[in-house]
Amino acid sequence: MCKLLIIGAGGVGTVVAHKAAQCDVFTDIILASRTKSKVDAIAEKIGGGRIKTDQVDADDVAQLTALFRKYQPDLVINVALPYQDLTIMDACLACGVNYLDTANYEPKDEAKFEYSWQWAYRDRFKQAGLTAILGCGFDPGVTSIYTAYAAKHHFDEIHYLDIVDCNAGNHGMAFATNFNPEINIREVTQKGRYWENGKWVETEPHEIHKPLTYPEIGPKESYLIYHEELESLVKNFPTLKRARFWMTFGQEYLTHLRVIQNIGMDRIDPILYNGVEIVPIQFLKAVLPDPKSLGANYTGWTSIGCRIKGIKNGKEHTYYVYNNCNHETAYRETGTQAVSYTTGVPATLGAELFARGLWKTPGVLNVEEFDPDPFMKEIGNRGLPFHELFDVNLEL
Numbered sequence: 001m002c003k004l005l006i007i008g009a010g011g012v013g014t015v016v017a018h019k020a021a022q023c024d025v026f027t028d029i030i031l032a033s034r035t036k037s038k039v040d041a042i043a044e045k046i047g048g049g050r051i052k053t054d055q056v057d058a059d060d061v062a063q064l065t066a067l068f069r070k071y072q073p074d075l076v077i078n079v080a081l082p083y084q085d086l087t088i089m090d091a092c093l094a095c096g097v098n099y100l101d102t103a104n105y106e107p108k109d110e111a112k113f114e115y116s117w118q119w120a121y122r123d124r125f126k127q128a129g130l131t132a133i134l135g136c137g138f139d140p141g142v143t144s145i146y147t148a149y150a151a152k153h154h155f156d157e158i159h160y161l162d163i164v165d166c167n168a169g170n171h172g173m174a175f176a177t178n179f180n181p182e183i184n185i186r187e188v189t190q191k192g193r194y195w196e197n198g199k200w201v202e203t204e205p206h207e208i209h210k211p212l213t214y215p216e217i218g219p220k221e222s223y224l225i226y227h228e229e230l231e232s233l234v235k236n237f238p239t240l241k242r243a244r245f246w247m248t249f250g251q252e253y254l255t256h257l258r259v260i261q262n263i264g265m266d267r268i269d270p271i272l273y274n275g276v277e278i279v280p281i282q283f284l285k286a287v288l289p290d291p292k293s294l295g296a297n298y299t300g301w302t303s304i305g306c307r308i309k310g311i312k313n314g315k316e317h318t319y320y321v322y323n324n325c326n327h328e329t330a331y332r333e334t335g336t337q338a339v340s341y342t343t344g345v346p347a348t349l350g351a352e353l354f355a356r357g358l359w360k361t362p363g364v365l366n367v368e369e370f371d372p373d374p375f376m377k378e379i380g381n382r383g384l385p386f387h388e389l390f391d392v393n394l395e396l
């Protein structure tokens with residue numbers, strides 16, 4: 001029995017609300033976000049009076065604590081933006097509420113994401129007897145749980161990890177991002193980085209790339225980028241000699257991205273326009289398609305997984321575990337495309353495992369620190385089945 005508060009009403013918040021509404025363990029579900037009309041529209045679509053709605057500015061701890069005191073939730077799922085992670089964690093501590101998110105903290109004025117800010121809350125959550133589950137979307141999230149599952153069941157030591165993320169879908173637009181454009185563009189224009197032999201190796205953005213073959217999809221050019229789960233995975237699996245993250249991009253997407261950068265539309269510092277301060281990337285977000293609106297015309301598949309090499313009983317083995325998710329199927333069920341779906345479904349299952357007492361450990365924990373088995377047992381039923389390939393050519 002768990003009172004659940006969801007913050008954020010974008011693509012991911014929509015999926016979390018739909019999935020949570022199907023789950024009896026959540027006795028009360030409250031959906032709150034900055035724009036009340038958006039939460040109301042989601043609640044109305046789900047129907048049956050299952051979801052209560054409210055308005056909150058999650059940058060403001062006082063507003064958050066007032067909201068928490070009003071509804072007294074057991075757990076908050078933060079699917080607003082990474083900028084709000086710390087204010088929501090502060091309010092959780094003030095009101096004795098547990099916490100779950102899908103993206104690590106990022107300051108608004110610096111395009112830099114890392115776990116240090118949230119890990120600094122560990123002792124306070126522990127002392128308060130509260131659980132904070134970090135990074136419970138797909139990547140981070142399922143990819144981290146796949147890694148934990150592989151380490152637990154298929155290897156004595158894992159040595160090489162390559163997380164591979166392919167979106168082979170087509171939304172019919174010249175340029176659009178699949179989740180919040182501001183966060184997405186900040187992420188993919190960063191320098192590349194991967195872990196090798198105990199240290200980080202930095203690359204120019206998109207410098208390293210190669211075609212990788214994705215199941216049921218075929219070969220797609222894949223680019224080495226830095227991704228947040230690498231930071232916690234190399235700490236939690238110290239046998240890793242190398243850990244990398246690959247993402248597919250189409251040529252059209254990369255060309256648009258280059259132009260956006262060349263003309264300064266990715267700037268995150270305020271500029272003066274007609275006497276008004278605007279932040280170019282925020283203005284760009286306002287004119288780009290809303291990721292939520294892409295679903296209606298999205299066709300094709302995403303394919304995200306982990307390609308792992310390691311040792312079992314003294315012999316080297318390879319293992320590839322992945323999920324393929326169809327944009328149209330995701331849209332039919334929740335009204336959103338597969339990128340929002342693959343993020344919202346694991347977040348809801350993580351919350352359910354917390355509610356059932358299976359993932360309840362006071363402190364601030366990355367998702368791979370919990371037992372992967374109950375998650376892997378249920379995730380297929382929730383819409384994201386996984387497939388395993390053993391001793392195959394990993395191409396890496």
Ligand code: NDP
Nearest residue numbers: 008009010011012034035058080103137138139140179180
């Ligand atoms: P959207 O931009 O579509 O939605 C964000 C929502 O948060 C909007 O409803 C927005 O409100 C709300 N919001 C923003 N600022 C505030 C605020 N100050 N107070 C209250 N609400 C606020 O993003 P997505 O749904 O695509 O993504 C949500 C989260 O999921 C992001 O953190 C993203 O990084 C993460 N993500 C994680 C992935 C993973 O696999 N781990 C993959 C994809 C996304 P408004 O409607 O008013 O703008």
